[in-house]
Amino acid sequence: MGALSPGFEALEPFVAQWALAGETARAAARSAASDDERKNFYAAAQPLMEAALAYLDGKPIGSLGASDATLMRLMLSLANVYHSVEVLGDAEADNARMRNRLAFTDHVPY
Protein backbone atom coordinates (compact mmCIF):
# COMPACT_ATOMS: atom_id res chain seq x y z
CA MET A 1 0.00 0.00 0.00
CA GLY A 2 2.89 2.34 0.72
CA ALA A 3 3.24 4.81 3.55
CA LEU A 4 1.25 8.01 3.21
CA SER A 5 3.09 11.08 1.94
CA PRO A 6 4.66 13.50 4.45
CA GLY A 7 2.04 15.59 6.20
CA PHE A 8 -0.54 12.83 6.27
CA GLU A 9 1.16 10.42 8.71
CA ALA A 10 -1.64 11.03 11.20
CA LEU A 11 -3.94 9.00 8.96
CA GLU A 12 -1.76 5.87 9.00
CA PRO A 13 -3.73 4.23 11.83
CA PHE A 14 -6.90 4.52 9.71
CA VAL A 15 -5.57 2.99 6.50
CA ALA A 16 -6.52 -0.62 7.21
CA GLN A 17 -10.12 0.18 8.12
CA TRP A 18 -10.90 3.02 5.70
CA ALA A 19 -8.55 3.08 2.68
CA LEU A 20 -10.73 0.67 0.74
CA ALA A 21 -11.30 0.39 -2.99
CA GLY A 22 -14.82 0.85 -4.35
CA GLU A 23 -18.06 2.28 -3.00
CA THR A 24 -19.30 -1.12 -1.85
CA ALA A 25 -16.35 -1.73 0.45
CA ARG A 26 -16.34 1.82 1.82
CA ALA A 27 -20.09 1.76 2.45
CA ALA A 28 -19.77 -1.56 4.25
CA ALA A 29 -16.93 -0.19 6.39
CA ARG A 30 -19.02 2.80 7.43
CA SER A 31 -21.98 0.60 8.37
CA ALA A 32 -19.83 -1.91 10.24
CA ALA A 33 -17.88 0.69 12.25
CA SER A 34 -18.80 1.73 15.77
CA ASP A 35 -19.80 5.31 16.50
CA ASP A 36 -16.39 5.90 18.04
CA GLU A 37 -14.58 4.49 15.03
CA ARG A 38 -16.49 6.77 12.69
CA LYS A 39 -15.98 9.81 14.91
CA ASN A 40 -12.28 9.11 15.40
CA PHE A 41 -11.70 8.73 11.69
CA TYR A 42 -13.65 11.91 10.97
CA ALA A 43 -11.77 13.79 13.68
CA ALA A 44 -8.43 12.79 12.19
CA ALA A 45 -9.31 13.12 8.50
CA GLN A 46 -11.47 16.25 8.39
CA PRO A 47 -8.68 18.65 9.48
CA LEU A 48 -6.41 17.18 6.78
CA MET A 49 -9.07 17.17 4.06
CA GLU A 50 -8.19 20.51 2.50
CA ALA A 51 -4.47 19.76 2.43
CA ALA A 52 -5.00 16.23 1.15
CA LEU A 53 -7.26 17.30 -1.70
CA ALA A 54 -4.92 20.16 -2.64
CA TYR A 55 -2.00 17.73 -2.64
CA LEU A 56 -3.88 15.12 -4.70
CA ASP A 57 -5.19 17.76 -7.12
CA GLY A 58 -1.57 18.23 -8.16
CA LYS A 59 -1.36 14.61 -9.29
CA PRO A 60 -2.87 12.98 -12.39
CA ILE A 61 -6.10 11.50 -11.05
CA GLY A 62 -6.04 8.63 -13.53
CA SER A 63 -2.69 7.24 -12.41
CA LEU A 64 -2.08 7.89 -8.72
CA GLY A 65 0.79 5.97 -7.14
CA ALA A 66 0.08 3.46 -4.39
CA SER A 67 0.41 5.80 -1.42
CA ASP A 68 -1.54 8.57 -3.15
CA ALA A 69 -4.29 6.13 -4.08
CA THR A 70 -4.43 5.19 -0.39
CA LEU A 71 -4.84 8.84 0.55
CA MET A 72 -7.53 9.24 -2.14
CA ARG A 73 -9.45 6.28 -0.73
CA LEU A 74 -9.23 7.73 2.75
CA MET A 75 -10.73 10.96 1.41
CA LEU A 76 -13.49 9.01 -0.35
CA SER A 77 -14.27 7.27 2.93
CA LEU A 78 -14.44 10.71 4.53
CA ALA A 79 -16.90 11.67 1.76
CA ASN A 80 -19.05 8.84 3.06
CA VAL A 81 -18.55 8.94 6.84
CA TYR A 82 -19.04 12.72 7.11
CA HIS A 83 -22.74 12.30 6.59
CA SER A 84 -23.16 10.25 9.75
CA VAL A 85 -21.08 12.70 11.81
CA GLU A 86 -22.21 16.04 10.39
CA VAL A 87 -25.82 15.27 9.50
CA LEU A 88 -27.37 12.04 10.78
CA GLY A 89 -26.03 11.87 14.33
CA ASP A 90 -27.92 9.28 16.34
CA ALA A 91 -30.01 8.40 13.28
CA GLU A 92 -26.96 6.66 11.79
CA ALA A 93 -27.79 3.16 13.05
CA ASP A 94 -31.28 3.19 11.59
CA ASN A 95 -29.98 4.71 8.40
CA ALA A 96 -27.31 2.01 8.15
CA ARG A 97 -29.88 -0.77 8.55
CA MET A 98 -31.90 0.62 5.64
CA ARG A 99 -29.12 1.89 3.39
CA ASN A 100 -27.36 -1.49 3.47
CA ARG A 101 -30.20 -2.54 1.14
CA LEU A 102 -29.08 0.04 -1.43
CA ALA A 103 -26.32 -1.87 -3.20
CA PHE A 104 -23.68 0.02 -5.13
CA THR A 105 -22.70 -1.09 -8.60
CA ASP A 106 -18.94 -0.59 -8.46
CA HIS A 107 -17.20 0.67 -11.54
CA VAL A 108 -14.82 3.40 -10.45
CA PRO A 109 -11.02 3.19 -10.27
CA TYR A 110 -10.72 4.13 -6.58
Add this chain to the structure above:
Amino acid sequence: MNSPPTGFNPVPQAEVDFLGTQPVPARPYYDPDWYELERKAVFLRSWINLGHVCEVPSAGDFIHRTLEFAKASLLIVRGKDGAVRTFYNACTHRGTRLVREAQGNRANFRCPYHSWTFAQDGALLSAPDFGGFHLSKGQCALKAVRTEVLAGLIFVNFDPGATPLRDQVGEFAEEMESVPVARATEFSEYTYELKANWKIVYDNFQENYHLRFIHPRSGLGGTGPDNPFGYPTRYRFIGDHRGQTIWYNPETQPRGPVQVAGFMAAANALAGKALLDTPHGSEYFCLFPTFFMLGNPLQNFSHVVYPIDAGRTRGVIRMYWVGEAENASELFARHAGLTMMRDLHAEDIDVIEDGYAGLSGGALEFIHFQTQEALCRHLYNSVVEKVRAFQAEQA
Protein backbone atom coordinates in the same frame (compact mmCIF):
# COMPACT_ATOMS: atom_id res chain seq x y z
CA MET B 1 -31.66 34.44 9.58
CA ASN B 2 -33.74 37.62 9.47
CA SER B 3 -34.39 37.60 5.75
CA PRO B 4 -37.92 38.47 4.66
CA PRO B 5 -40.24 35.52 4.16
CA THR B 6 -40.13 34.00 0.73
CA GLY B 7 -43.92 34.25 0.54
CA PHE B 8 -44.34 30.63 -0.42
CA ASN B 9 -47.84 29.66 -1.47
CA PRO B 10 -48.68 26.02 -2.06
CA VAL B 11 -50.34 25.04 -5.32
CA PRO B 12 -54.10 25.57 -4.74
CA GLN B 13 -56.61 22.73 -4.96
CA ALA B 14 -58.32 24.44 -7.92
CA GLU B 15 -55.32 23.62 -10.09
CA VAL B 16 -55.67 19.91 -9.43
CA ASP B 17 -59.47 19.71 -9.24
CA PHE B 18 -59.46 17.87 -12.56
CA LEU B 19 -57.91 14.88 -10.81
CA GLY B 20 -60.86 14.53 -8.41
CA THR B 21 -60.84 14.45 -4.63
CA GLN B 22 -62.51 11.13 -3.90
CA PRO B 23 -60.96 8.32 -1.85
CA VAL B 24 -58.82 5.94 -3.92
CA PRO B 25 -59.49 2.17 -3.93
CA ALA B 26 -56.73 0.33 -2.05
CA ARG B 27 -56.88 -2.96 -3.93
CA PRO B 28 -54.76 -1.86 -6.94
CA TYR B 29 -51.88 -1.26 -4.52
CA TYR B 30 -51.51 -4.95 -3.65
CA ASP B 31 -53.79 -7.20 -5.69
CA PRO B 32 -51.95 -9.69 -7.99
CA ASP B 33 -54.89 -9.84 -10.43
CA TRP B 34 -54.81 -6.06 -10.81
CA TYR B 35 -51.05 -6.18 -11.31
CA GLU B 36 -51.51 -8.69 -14.11
CA LEU B 37 -53.78 -6.16 -15.82
CA GLU B 38 -51.18 -3.41 -15.27
CA ARG B 39 -48.48 -5.59 -16.73
CA LYS B 40 -50.38 -5.87 -20.00
CA ALA B 41 -52.14 -2.50 -20.06
CA VAL B 42 -49.36 -0.29 -18.70
CA PHE B 43 -45.93 -1.86 -18.71
CA LEU B 44 -46.02 -3.67 -22.05
CA ARG B 45 -47.29 -0.44 -23.66
CA SER B 46 -45.14 2.26 -22.03
CA TRP B 47 -41.65 3.65 -22.46
CA ILE B 48 -39.29 2.14 -19.93
CA ASN B 49 -35.82 3.54 -19.22
CA LEU B 50 -33.19 0.79 -19.37
CA GLY B 51 -29.93 2.67 -19.56
CA HIS B 52 -27.93 5.53 -21.02
CA VAL B 53 -26.06 5.95 -24.29
CA CYS B 54 -22.80 6.35 -22.36
CA GLU B 55 -23.00 2.62 -21.61
CA VAL B 56 -22.70 1.80 -25.31
CA PRO B 57 -20.34 4.47 -26.68
CA SER B 58 -18.78 2.42 -29.52
CA ALA B 59 -19.98 0.11 -32.28
CA GLY B 60 -20.51 -3.38 -30.92
CA ASP B 61 -20.95 -2.23 -27.31
CA PHE B 62 -23.92 -3.89 -25.68
CA ILE B 63 -25.75 -4.05 -22.37
CA HIS B 64 -27.94 -6.94 -21.32
CA ARG B 65 -30.99 -6.19 -19.20
CA THR B 66 -33.76 -8.36 -17.79
CA LEU B 67 -37.27 -6.96 -17.42
CA GLU B 68 -39.34 -9.09 -15.09
CA PHE B 69 -42.70 -7.59 -16.07
CA ALA B 70 -42.09 -8.63 -19.69
CA LYS B 71 -40.29 -11.88 -18.80
CA ALA B 72 -37.75 -10.54 -21.29
CA SER B 73 -34.00 -10.67 -21.63
CA LEU B 74 -32.96 -7.72 -23.80
CA LEU B 75 -29.82 -6.70 -25.65
CA ILE B 76 -29.19 -3.02 -26.27
CA VAL B 77 -26.56 -2.68 -28.98
CA ARG B 78 -24.71 0.20 -30.63
CA GLY B 79 -24.44 -0.53 -34.35
CA LYS B 80 -21.73 0.37 -36.84
CA ASP B 81 -24.06 3.12 -38.08
CA GLY B 82 -24.13 4.66 -34.59
CA ALA B 83 -27.76 3.73 -33.94
CA VAL B 84 -28.77 2.22 -30.59
CA ARG B 85 -31.10 -0.75 -31.04
CA THR B 86 -32.77 -3.18 -28.69
CA PHE B 87 -33.36 -6.87 -29.44
CA TYR B 88 -34.76 -9.78 -27.55
CA ASN B 89 -31.73 -11.71 -26.34
CA ALA B 90 -33.05 -14.82 -28.06
CA CYS B 91 -31.67 -16.64 -31.07
CA THR B 92 -34.37 -16.78 -33.72
CA HIS B 93 -33.61 -20.47 -34.31
CA ARG B 94 -34.93 -21.91 -31.04
CA GLY B 95 -34.84 -19.02 -28.60
CA THR B 96 -31.51 -19.59 -26.84
CA ARG B 97 -30.06 -16.55 -25.08
CA LEU B 98 -27.18 -15.13 -27.09
CA VAL B 99 -25.51 -13.29 -24.22
CA ARG B 100 -25.18 -14.02 -20.51
CA GLU B 101 -22.86 -11.26 -19.34
CA ALA B 102 -24.25 -7.86 -18.29
CA GLN B 103 -22.27 -5.86 -20.82
CA GLY B 104 -19.46 -6.08 -23.32
CA ASN B 105 -18.45 -5.57 -26.94
CA ARG B 106 -19.04 -7.97 -29.81
CA ALA B 107 -18.35 -7.72 -33.52
CA ASN B 108 -21.36 -10.02 -33.91
CA PHE B 109 -23.56 -12.23 -31.75
CA ARG B 110 -23.11 -15.97 -32.16
CA CYS B 111 -25.54 -18.38 -30.59
CA PRO B 112 -23.61 -21.00 -28.59
CA TYR B 113 -26.14 -23.72 -29.46
CA HIS B 114 -25.95 -24.06 -33.28
CA SER B 115 -23.74 -21.12 -34.24
CA TRP B 116 -26.35 -18.89 -35.79
CA THR B 117 -24.56 -15.54 -36.03
CA PHE B 118 -26.19 -12.11 -36.00
CA ALA B 119 -24.88 -8.66 -36.94
CA GLN B 120 -24.96 -5.66 -34.63
CA ASP B 121 -28.09 -4.52 -36.45
CA GLY B 122 -29.80 -7.85 -35.76
CA ALA B 123 -29.50 -9.33 -39.26
CA LEU B 124 -28.78 -13.05 -39.50
CA LEU B 125 -25.30 -13.25 -41.04
CA SER B 126 -24.80 -16.98 -41.16
CA ALA B 127 -26.30 -20.25 -39.96
CA PRO B 128 -24.77 -23.69 -40.55
CA ASP B 129 -26.62 -25.92 -43.01
CA PHE B 130 -29.20 -23.17 -43.42
CA GLY B 131 -30.67 -24.68 -46.62
CA GLY B 132 -32.50 -27.26 -44.53
CA PHE B 133 -34.67 -24.60 -42.87
CA HIS B 134 -36.50 -23.51 -46.02
CA LEU B 135 -36.31 -19.91 -44.80
CA SER B 136 -34.64 -16.74 -45.97
CA LYS B 137 -32.12 -15.07 -43.67
CA GLY B 138 -34.28 -11.96 -43.84
CA GLN B 139 -36.98 -13.87 -41.97
CA CYS B 140 -34.58 -14.71 -39.16
CA ALA B 141 -33.27 -11.34 -37.95
CA LEU B 142 -33.23 -10.79 -34.20
CA LYS B 143 -36.59 -9.59 -32.95
CA ALA B 144 -36.34 -5.86 -32.30
CA VAL B 145 -37.97 -3.83 -29.51
CA ARG B 146 -38.78 -0.16 -30.11
CA THR B 147 -36.05 2.06 -28.76
CA GLU B 148 -35.87 5.81 -28.26
CA VAL B 149 -33.18 8.04 -26.80
CA LEU B 150 -34.26 11.11 -24.85
CA ALA B 151 -31.65 13.27 -23.09
CA GLY B 152 -29.15 10.45 -23.54
CA LEU B 153 -31.47 8.03 -21.74
CA ILE B 154 -32.43 4.82 -23.55
CA PHE B 155 -36.12 3.90 -23.37
CA VAL B 156 -37.78 0.80 -24.82
CA ASN B 157 -41.42 0.04 -25.56
CA PHE B 158 -42.93 -3.36 -26.35
CA ASP B 159 -45.92 -1.76 -28.10
CA PRO B 160 -45.27 -1.25 -31.82
CA GLY B 161 -48.13 1.26 -31.92
CA ALA B 162 -47.05 3.47 -29.02
CA THR B 163 -46.72 7.21 -29.57
CA PRO B 164 -43.03 8.23 -29.60
CA LEU B 165 -41.92 9.23 -26.12
CA ARG B 166 -40.70 12.61 -27.33
CA ASP B 167 -44.18 13.37 -28.66
CA GLN B 168 -45.76 12.30 -25.38
CA VAL B 169 -43.74 14.44 -23.02
CA GLY B 170 -44.12 17.86 -24.67
CA GLU B 171 -42.00 20.59 -23.08
CA PHE B 172 -40.27 18.07 -20.81
CA ALA B 173 -38.21 16.85 -23.78
CA GLU B 174 -36.34 20.11 -24.32
CA GLU B 175 -35.97 20.64 -20.57
CA MET B 176 -34.52 17.17 -20.03
CA GLU B 177 -32.10 17.74 -22.90
CA SER B 178 -30.73 20.77 -20.99
CA VAL B 179 -29.85 18.71 -17.91
CA PRO B 180 -26.31 17.27 -17.48
CA VAL B 181 -27.68 13.75 -18.04
CA ALA B 182 -28.00 14.55 -21.74
CA ARG B 183 -24.22 14.96 -21.96
CA ALA B 184 -23.27 12.37 -19.33
CA THR B 185 -20.35 10.06 -19.98
CA GLU B 186 -20.47 8.08 -16.73
CA PHE B 187 -22.59 7.50 -13.66
CA SER B 188 -22.65 6.09 -10.16
CA GLU B 189 -25.37 3.57 -9.41
CA TYR B 190 -27.10 1.83 -6.53
CA THR B 191 -29.98 -0.60 -6.68
CA TYR B 192 -32.58 -2.07 -4.36
CA GLU B 193 -35.32 -4.66 -4.08
CA LEU B 194 -38.24 -3.83 -1.80
CA LYS B 195 -41.26 -5.77 -0.57
CA ALA B 196 -43.86 -3.38 -1.88
CA ASN B 197 -46.11 -2.77 -4.85
CA TRP B 198 -44.43 -0.57 -7.48
CA LYS B 199 -46.99 2.24 -7.03
CA ILE B 200 -46.32 2.44 -3.28
CA VAL B 201 -42.61 2.74 -4.05
CA TYR B 202 -43.15 5.27 -6.81
CA ASP B 203 -45.63 7.42 -4.87
CA ASN B 204 -43.16 7.86 -2.03
CA PHE B 205 -40.87 9.70 -4.42
CA GLN B 206 -43.50 11.97 -5.91
CA GLU B 207 -44.94 13.63 -2.80
CA ASN B 208 -43.21 15.93 -0.33
CA TYR B 209 -45.75 15.62 2.51
CA HIS B 210 -43.46 13.06 4.20
CA LEU B 211 -40.21 15.03 3.98
CA ARG B 212 -40.25 16.68 7.39
CA PHE B 213 -41.11 13.41 9.15
CA ILE B 214 -38.86 10.96 7.32
CA HIS B 215 -35.95 13.22 6.36
CA PRO B 216 -35.70 15.73 9.22
CA ARG B 217 -31.90 15.90 9.06
CA SER B 218 -30.89 14.68 5.63
CA GLY B 219 -33.52 16.60 3.66
CA LEU B 220 -31.22 19.56 3.36
CA GLY B 221 -33.00 22.67 2.09
CA GLY B 222 -36.22 20.84 1.29
CA THR B 223 -38.30 22.41 4.04
CA GLY B 224 -38.30 25.71 5.94
CA PRO B 225 -40.43 28.03 8.09
CA ASP B 226 -42.29 29.40 5.06
CA ASN B 227 -42.88 25.95 3.68
CA PRO B 228 -42.73 23.47 6.54
CA PHE B 229 -43.76 20.52 4.37
CA GLY B 230 -41.45 21.46 1.50
CA TYR B 231 -44.25 21.46 -1.02
CA PRO B 232 -43.34 22.24 -4.64
CA THR B 233 -43.96 25.60 -6.26
CA ARG B 234 -45.64 24.07 -9.31
CA TYR B 235 -47.15 20.87 -10.65
CA ARG B 236 -47.33 20.04 -14.32
CA PHE B 237 -49.32 17.31 -16.03
CA ILE B 238 -48.56 16.33 -19.62
CA GLY B 239 -50.71 13.39 -20.64
CA ASP B 240 -49.72 10.52 -18.36
CA HIS B 241 -46.47 12.25 -17.40
CA ARG B 242 -46.06 14.77 -14.63
CA GLY B 243 -43.58 16.95 -12.86
CA GLN B 244 -43.02 19.24 -9.95
CA THR B 245 -40.87 22.30 -9.50
CA ILE B 246 -38.84 21.89 -6.33
CA TRP B 247 -38.85 24.59 -3.65
CA TYR B 248 -35.49 25.19 -2.00
CA ASN B 249 -35.12 26.96 1.35
CA PRO B 250 -32.97 30.03 0.63
CA GLU B 251 -31.78 30.02 4.26
CA THR B 252 -30.24 26.57 3.98
CA GLN B 253 -26.73 26.22 5.34
CA PRO B 254 -24.63 23.05 4.92
CA ARG B 255 -24.20 21.17 8.20
CA GLY B 256 -20.46 20.82 8.49
CA PRO B 257 -17.08 21.43 6.87
CA VAL B 258 -17.00 18.30 4.75
CA GLN B 259 -20.47 18.95 3.38
CA VAL B 260 -19.41 22.54 2.60
CA ALA B 261 -16.24 21.34 0.86
CA GLY B 262 -18.22 18.80 -1.15
CA PHE B 263 -20.71 21.38 -2.36
CA MET B 264 -18.02 23.90 -3.22
CA ALA B 265 -15.91 21.40 -5.13
CA ALA B 266 -18.99 20.13 -6.96
CA ALA B 267 -20.05 23.65 -7.90
CA ASN B 268 -16.53 24.51 -9.09
CA ALA B 269 -16.32 21.39 -11.23
CA LEU B 270 -19.76 22.00 -12.77
CA ALA B 271 -19.01 25.68 -13.39
CA GLY B 272 -15.83 24.67 -15.21
CA LYS B 273 -17.99 22.61 -17.58
CA ALA B 274 -20.67 25.31 -17.92
CA LEU B 275 -23.14 22.97 -16.22
CA LEU B 276 -23.88 24.81 -12.99
CA ASP B 277 -26.43 27.36 -14.17
CA THR B 278 -28.83 25.26 -16.17
CA PRO B 279 -32.33 26.59 -16.80
CA HIS B 280 -34.35 23.65 -15.45
CA GLY B 281 -32.41 22.68 -12.34
CA SER B 282 -35.49 22.85 -10.09
CA GLU B 283 -37.55 20.48 -12.21
CA TYR B 284 -38.38 16.97 -11.13
CA PHE B 285 -39.52 14.90 -14.10
CA CYS B 286 -41.84 11.93 -13.54
CA LEU B 287 -42.33 9.99 -16.76
CA PHE B 288 -45.13 7.45 -16.75
CA PRO B 289 -45.02 4.83 -15.50
CA THR B 290 -41.78 4.43 -13.56
CA PHE B 291 -39.08 7.02 -14.29
CA PHE B 292 -37.90 10.00 -12.23
CA MET B 293 -35.16 12.53 -12.79
CA LEU B 294 -34.11 15.63 -10.88
CA GLY B 295 -32.75 18.40 -13.08
CA ASN B 296 -30.49 19.90 -10.40
CA PRO B 297 -26.94 19.61 -11.79
CA LEU B 298 -25.62 19.11 -8.25
CA GLN B 299 -27.96 16.16 -7.76
CA ASN B 300 -28.70 15.00 -11.28
CA PHE B 301 -30.09 11.59 -10.48
CA SER B 302 -32.45 9.26 -12.28
CA HIS B 303 -34.52 6.66 -10.49
CA VAL B 304 -36.38 3.85 -12.22
CA VAL B 305 -38.86 1.56 -10.49
CA TYR B 306 -39.33 -1.89 -12.04
CA PRO B 307 -42.13 -4.14 -10.78
CA ILE B 308 -41.14 -7.76 -10.20
CA ASP B 309 -44.64 -8.84 -9.16
CA ALA B 310 -47.55 -7.30 -7.27
CA GLY B 311 -45.58 -7.15 -4.03
CA ARG B 312 -41.94 -6.79 -5.05
CA THR B 313 -40.20 -3.91 -6.75
CA ARG B 314 -36.67 -3.36 -8.00
CA GLY B 315 -35.13 0.07 -8.30
CA VAL B 316 -32.10 1.58 -10.01
CA ILE B 317 -30.82 4.99 -8.95
CA ARG B 318 -28.05 6.73 -10.84
CA MET B 319 -26.18 9.98 -10.49
CA TYR B 320 -24.93 11.07 -13.88
CA TRP B 321 -21.58 12.78 -14.47
CA VAL B 322 -20.27 14.71 -17.45
CA GLY B 323 -16.69 13.63 -18.15
CA GLU B 324 -14.35 11.77 -15.84
CA ALA B 325 -13.53 13.52 -12.58
CA GLU B 326 -10.66 15.80 -13.55
CA ASN B 327 -8.99 15.80 -10.17
CA ALA B 328 -9.25 14.51 -6.61
CA SER B 329 -11.51 17.36 -5.50
CA GLU B 330 -14.07 16.60 -8.18
CA LEU B 331 -13.99 12.89 -7.36
CA PHE B 332 -14.42 13.72 -3.67
CA ALA B 333 -17.35 16.03 -4.47
CA ARG B 334 -19.09 13.36 -6.52
CA HIS B 335 -18.79 10.86 -3.68
CA ALA B 336 -19.97 13.36 -1.07
CA GLY B 337 -23.06 14.06 -3.20
CA LEU B 338 -23.64 10.36 -3.78
CA THR B 339 -23.53 9.76 -0.03
CA MET B 340 -26.18 12.43 0.62
CA MET B 341 -28.46 10.97 -2.02
CA ARG B 342 -28.11 7.35 -0.90
CA ASP B 343 -28.58 8.16 2.78
CA LEU B 344 -31.69 10.15 1.87
CA HIS B 345 -33.17 7.36 -0.25
CA ALA B 346 -32.41 4.83 2.49
CA GLU B 347 -34.66 6.65 4.93
CA ASP B 348 -37.74 5.86 2.83
CA ILE B 349 -37.34 2.09 2.87
CA ASP B 350 -39.20 1.28 6.11
CA VAL B 351 -42.25 3.40 5.35
CA ILE B 352 -42.51 2.03 1.82
CA GLU B 353 -42.44 -1.59 2.99
CA ASP B 354 -44.70 -0.81 5.94
CA GLY B 355 -47.14 0.82 3.53
CA TYR B 356 -47.39 -2.38 1.56
CA ALA B 357 -47.49 -4.57 4.70
CA GLY B 358 -50.36 -2.48 6.02
CA LEU B 359 -52.40 -2.73 2.84
CA SER B 360 -51.60 -6.13 1.39
CA GLY B 361 -53.94 -8.16 3.57
CA GLY B 362 -56.92 -6.09 2.48
CA ALA B 363 -57.18 -4.04 5.68
CA LEU B 364 -58.45 -0.94 3.94
CA GLU B 365 -61.01 -0.39 1.23
CA PHE B 366 -59.66 3.05 0.38
CA ILE B 367 -56.56 5.17 0.74
CA HIS B 368 -56.47 8.97 0.57
CA PHE B 369 -54.46 11.59 -1.28
CA GLN B 370 -54.52 15.26 -0.26
CA THR B 371 -54.07 18.23 -2.61
CA GLN B 372 -50.29 18.07 -2.30
CA GLU B 373 -50.28 14.38 -3.19
CA ALA B 374 -51.70 15.28 -6.58
CA LEU B 375 -48.98 13.45 -8.49
CA CYS B 376 -49.88 10.20 -6.71
CA ARG B 377 -53.51 10.68 -7.68
CA HIS B 378 -52.50 11.42 -11.25
CA LEU B 379 -50.53 8.17 -11.43
CA TYR B 380 -53.51 6.22 -10.10
CA ASN B 381 -55.86 7.89 -12.58
CA SER B 382 -53.52 7.16 -15.48
CA VAL B 383 -53.14 3.52 -14.49
CA VAL B 384 -56.89 3.05 -14.14
CA GLU B 385 -57.49 4.67 -17.51
CA LYS B 386 -55.02 2.28 -19.18
CA VAL B 387 -56.46 -0.77 -17.47
CA ARG B 388 -60.05 0.17 -18.35
CA ALA B 389 -59.10 0.77 -21.97
CA PHE B 390 -57.33 -2.60 -22.09
CA GLN B 391 -60.36 -4.35 -20.57
CA ALA B 392 -62.64 -2.68 -23.11
CA GLU B 393 -60.42 -3.95 -25.95
CA GLN B 394 -60.59 -7.47 -24.57
CA ALA B 395 -64.36 -7.42 -24.05
